Amino acid sequence: MPFRCTPGMKDPVKTLAYEPWKIAVKAFQVSPRTWYVAGQTWVGCYLIDSGDGCILLDTAIPESLYMLIDGIYQSGHKPSDIKAIFLSHAHFDHIGGAAAMKALTGAPIYMSEEDTKFMAECPKETMLLDPDSHPQVFTVDRFYHDDTPIRMGDIEIRTVLTPGHTIGCTSFFWKEKNPASGDVYTVAMHGGVGANTMNDQYYASSAYLTPDLRERFFADAPKIAAMSVDIALPSHPNQIEILDRAGTYTHESQPYLDSTVWADFIKERVRQVKVLMK
Ligand SMILES: [Zn+2]
Numbered sequence: 001m002p003f004r005c006t007p008g009m010k011d012p013v014k015t016l017a018y019e020p021w022k023i024a025v026k027a028f029q030v031s032p033r034t035w036y037v038a039g040q041t042w043v044g045c046y047l048i049d050s051g052d053g054c055i056l057l058d059t060a061i062p063e064s065l066y067m068l069i070d071g072i073y074q075s076g077h078k079p080s081d082i083k084a085i086f087l088s089h090a091h092f093d094h095i096g097g098a099a100a101m102k103a104l105t106g107a108p109i110y111m112s113e114e115d116t117k118f119m120a121e122c123p124k125e126t127m128l129l130d131p132d133s134h135p136q137v138f139t140v141d142r143f144y145h146d147d148t149p150i151r152m153g154d155i156e157i158r159t160v161l162t163p164g165h166t167i168g169c170t171s172f173f174w175k176e177k178n179p180a181s182g183d184v185y186t187v188a189m190h191g192g193v194g195a196n197t198m199n200d201q202y203y204a205s206s207a208y209l210t211p212d213l214r215e216r217f218f219a220d221a222p223k224i225a226a227m228s229v230d231i232a233l234p235s236h237p238n239q240i241e242i243l244d245r246a247g248t249y250t251h252e253s254q255p256y257l258d259s260t261v262w263a264d265f266i267k268e269r270v271r272q273v274k275v276l277m278k
Contacts, residue, residue: 001255003232003264004241012042013061013093017132020064027074029249030242030256031187031231032176033155035075039067041243043093044235046189047075048174050153053083056107057172057189058235059097061133068097069104082107083152087140088191088235089169090115090126096135108141110150112161114168116140122208126166144170162224164217164273165192167209173227180251185230188262192235193269199276214273221270229262240265 009015015023023041030036030046038045043060045068054077060068072079082105087095090111102109111119119126127135144150144159151157158173169191177184196202198214233256234240245255 001245001258003258003261003268005265005268006238006241008236008238009042013130013132016040016042016061016093017063020067024067025243025246027071028246029075030233031185031249031254032178032251034176034187034233035071035077036233036237036242036246037068037071037075038064039069039071040064041237044189044233044237045071046233047072047077047082048155048157049077049081050083050155052153054081055084055086055152055155055157056082056101056105057086058088058094059085059101061093061096062100062136063133065097065100068101079104080106084150085109086157086170086172087111087115088171088189089166090119091166091192092127092129092133092135094192094235095119095127095138096133099136099138102138109138110142110144111140112159112168112170113143114161114163115166115170116143116168118167118208125206125208160224160227162191162217162220163213164220165194165197167213171224173229176231178251178254185254185257186228187231187233188227188229189233189235190224190265193239193266194236195269195273195276198273217273218270221266225263225266227262228259230259231256232258232262232265234265239269 046057048055
């Protein structure tokens with residue numbers, strides 16, 4: 001199915017912090033080894049089963065953690081299966097639940113060195129962005145090294161620093177084999193594309209992020225868009241529509257398999273950032 005995005009929801013933080021059940025969604029599989037486990041429809045959290053432990057990709061906020069944990073069980077896994085927690089970027093809506101998930105699983109937390117510094121020096125623009133959510137402080141155990149993929153079981157995750165939305169925003173690329181057909185797919189999640197931090201108004205008030213980040217986002221976009229991705233996953237489900245096919249996955253049907261989605265998604269996000277510059 002070709003690329004499609006949907007409008008963001010109204011008051012997402014208030015909804016997720018106070019009435020998260022209103023945007024509940026059951027865990028659903030998106031690729032041979034990956035499940036959407038967030039439990040809610042605003043912030044994406046994924047579980048990748050490596051065959052020898054699982055990787056949790058982003059955690060959403062503490063107020064919706066019960067949904068994430070439920071989602072992990074619904075996917076047929078349990079928190080103790082998680083051996084690594086990967087964070088895409090240092091905004092509270094992706095990292096707010098990381099401390100609790102680390103305590104629950106004992107898994108190390110990975111984040112980019114750039115965003116770890118951003119988080120330490122600028123809590124108001126990272127952890128404390130919204131008074132309705134109460135993220136818990138955590139320590140980053142490991143940084144990403146884009147030239148050294150992270151291996152677990154038979155999955156190898158390649159990280160790519162994709163600055164723009166934050167200075168250390170990180171995107172993830174990995175391969176999965178379809179056990180039914182033997183085909184191998186490249187699966188990817190972009191770490192963050194929100195134009196809310198790539199506009200003049202934000203830069204004017206920011207103590208940390210500067211307009212050159214937006215230029216880097218534009219400069220990198222053609223390179224990122226040219227990467228071959230068969231299954232493109234959003235860090236917020238409205239950015240690439242995936243909820244419409246929730247619960248329909250089979251190895252034979254591959255409802256999310258479309259190698260045109262990734263490039264169209266990147267182009268659309270560049271367009272959205274440029275609109276704000278006019
Ligand atoms: Zn963000």
